[in-house]
Every structure is written in structure tokens, then in C-alpha cells.
Amino acid sequence: MAKDPVRVLVTGAAGQIGYALVPMIARGVMLGPDQPVILHMLDIPPAAESLNGVKMELVDAAFPLLKGVVATTDVVEACTGVNIAVMVGGFPRKEGMERKDVMSKNVSIYKSQASALEKHAAANCKVLVVANPANTNALILKEFAPSIPEKNISCLTRLDHNRALGQISERLNVQVSDVKNVIIWGNHSSTQYPDVNHATVRTPAGEKAVRELVADDAWLNGEFITTVQQRGAAIIKARKLSSALSAASAACDHIRDWVLGTPEGTWVSMGVYSDGSYNVPAGLIYSFPVYCQNGEWKIVQGLSIDEFSRKKLDLTAEELSEEKALAYSCLS
Numbered sequence: 001m002a003k004d005p006v007r008v009l010v011t012g013a014a015g016q017i018g019y020a021l022v023p024m025i026a027r028g029v030m031l032g033p034d035q036p037v038i039l040h041m042l043d044i045p046p047a048a049e050s051l052n053g054v055k056m057e058l059v060d061a062a063f064p065l066l067k068g069v070v071a072t073t074d075v076v077e078a079c080t081g082v083n084i085a086v087m088v089g090g091f092p093r094k095e096g097m098e099r100k101d102v103m104s105k106n107v108s109i110y111k112s113q114a115s116a117l118e119k120h121a122a123a124n125c126k127v128l129v130v131a132n133p134a135n136t137n138a139l140i141l142k143e144f145a146p147s148i149p150e151k152n153i154s155c156l157t158r159l160d161h162n163r164a165l166g167q168i169s170e171r172l173n174v175q176v177s178d179v180k181n182v183i184i185w186g187n188h189s190s191t192q193y194p195d196v197n198h199a200t201v202r203t204p205a206g207e208k209a210v211r212e213l214v215a216d217d218a219w220l221n222g223e224f225i226t227t228v229q230q231r232g233a234a235i236i237k238a239r240k241l242s243s244a245l246s247a248a249s250a251a252c253d254h255i256r257d258w259v260l261g262t263p264e265g266t267w268v269s270m271g272v273y274s275d276g277s278y279n280v281p282a283g284l285i286y287s288f289p290v291y292c293q294n295g296e297w298k299i300v301q302g303l304s305i306d307e308f309s310r311k312k313l314d315l316t317a318e319e320l321s322e323e324k325a326l327a328y329s330c331l332s
């Protein structure tokens, strides 16, 4: 019997990530090749015409899995009945703007969208925040949607995770699909800590530690980390636009693994509400290694953290605490 369609909201759908993301969702990349979907696309009134153009293209693409499209600038209509919400819309930093100005705009967007989701989304709606500052936007959304369980609110660090896999695969000249269990700790910002201490590569001789195969701690503790941390900025420099296809693809990976589960023995990175694991302050949205099963994530426990890593976990937590304070100061 055919499955019932899942309603997927994409905010900021007329933007560049939205343009890459909606066809992926409509093709089954996010929820699987046998899962029909109804797309809800939200943008703001100045982008309404462009949003309608995206809707026209979705119709023209004749995606077999796409059972309906709602394209709207009305947040209530957009949120009504959605099972998955991918929050890409936000206010970008413009020339001459202070961090606080951008934070203030995004805090007010995420506060009002939190209320709309809380009131109108389907029960058990899973939320992924992509728009920057992703962790703190997700935290604001959580705070202003108290009836949405905290386990249902996350932010995207899978792009950083995938970037780390990509760097290791290039360095070792191995297939990216043979590399696993890197970790992104912390903020989706340049303080994030890409950690390879538990990462492995599948080789003809069995699984080997990435550290052993790379055999260059100076590179792993230096250039590798900064390359992943700075990759977003490098893409902006090269394209004059921020990453879009890789961000859209990572958003699909994030939701797919969350809903359908991570493969046995493999973890991924997700920004989730900290419960104090690994001595990360509780009450931040912080990126951890997680396993997913039956539609729920669980933080991987018991990994050893050396002194080098500890400092990096703490540094990115400090930045998130500062962002949290800044966000709250914008609310008052």
C-alpha cells in the first residue's frame, strides 16, 4: 500500500539553498524513494514572485513523489500540519552590520516562527534549523516553542561533518563512503572542533584508524581542522555566495538519518540540546556525535576526550554561551 505523504516545510524556499533543496526532497533524497511528500514553502513578501517561480518549476519537473505544493508568505499556512520543518529562512549579515544587529533580526524571526510551529505543526514535528547563527536560532526556537519536545529540535552541522569526511578522503585517496565516525563538536562557526580521534576507514585489511593511516598529527591537529572550520568562508570567497548545494544535501542527510536511522556502528553529527554530556554546559544547542534509531537521536557516550580536544570542546561551548547571552539581550 502506498504511504501517506509527509508534509515538509522549507522556510526561505526562494533563496539559494531552498532552490537546491526542494527538488532533492521532491525526488526522495531526504525521506526515501517510496515516500510521497507535500512541500510547504515559506518566504517573505518581497520574494513572493520568485517563490511562485520555484513552485512553477516543481510542477514542471513532474516529480512522481510530489503530491502537492503550498507556496506562501503566510507563516501559519506554511506551518500547518507539517511533519518536518527545515528552517533555512533568515536575515543575512549585510555590509556595516554588527553581529548584534543580525542576531536581533534572527531572534525575532525564530521567536515568531517557533510560535507558529508550536500551534500549527503536526504532533511530533521534527525541526532542523539551517539559517545562521544555526545553533542559537535553534535554541531560540526551542525556548519559544515549549510544547515541542527538545529532542525534536536540532541544527545543521552535518555539512561540517561531511566536509571533514571529504578532507580525509582526499588526503588518503580513499572513497568518502569508506570513511566514518568523524565528529563535529560545538557551534556551526569557525570555533567548531572537527575531531578525527575515533574516525576510521574501511580498507581491504579491515577498519583502520584515520590517525594511523594519515600518520601526520601536525596536519590533523592543524590544517585539517582550520580547513573544515573555514570551509564556509572559502566557498563564499570562491562563489561570492555561500554554500548551497552541499548545505541542501547535508540537510537531506541530517533528516534522512534522523528519520530512517544511522547504519549500525556509524554515528553522525547533529546540533542538539545539550544534556551535559561530555561536560558541555546543559542548555546549549551543541553539535555532538549521535546515533539515530526509530526516529530518535542519542548522543554517543563514553568516547575518550584528550587534553587537546577538551580545550577545543570548551572553547566552542564558550562561544555558544556568549551567543546565547547576546540572543537573550536582544529579546529584552
Ligand SMILES: NC(=O)c1ccc[n+]([C@@H]2O[C@H](COP(=O)([O-])OP(=O)(O)OC[C@H]3O[C@@H](n4cnc5c(N)ncnc54)[C@H](O)[C@@H]3O)[C@@H](O)[C@H]2O)c1
Pocket: 011, 012, 013, 014, 015, 016, 017, 018, 042, 043, 044, 047, 088, 089, 090, 091, 092, 109, 129, 130, 131, 132, 133, 134, 156, 157, 159, 160, 188, 242, 243, 244, 247
Ligand atoms: N548550517 C549550515 O551548514 C549552513 C550552510 C550554508 C548556509 N547556511 C545559512 O542558511 C541561510 C540561508 O542561506 P541561503 O544561501 O539560502 O540564503 P538566501 O539569502 O539565498 O535565502 C534566504 C531566504 O530566506 C528568506 N527569508 C528571510 N527572512 C525570512 C523569514 N522571516 N521567513 C521566511 N523566509 C525568510 C529570504 O527572502 C531568502 O529567500 C543563511 O543564514 C546561511 O548563512 C547555513
Ligand SMILES: O=C(O)C[C@H](O)C(=O)O
Pocket: 132, 159, 231, 232, 233, 235, 242, 243
Ligand atoms: O553562510 C555562511 O556564513 C557559511 C555557511 O554557514 C557555511 O558553512 O557554508
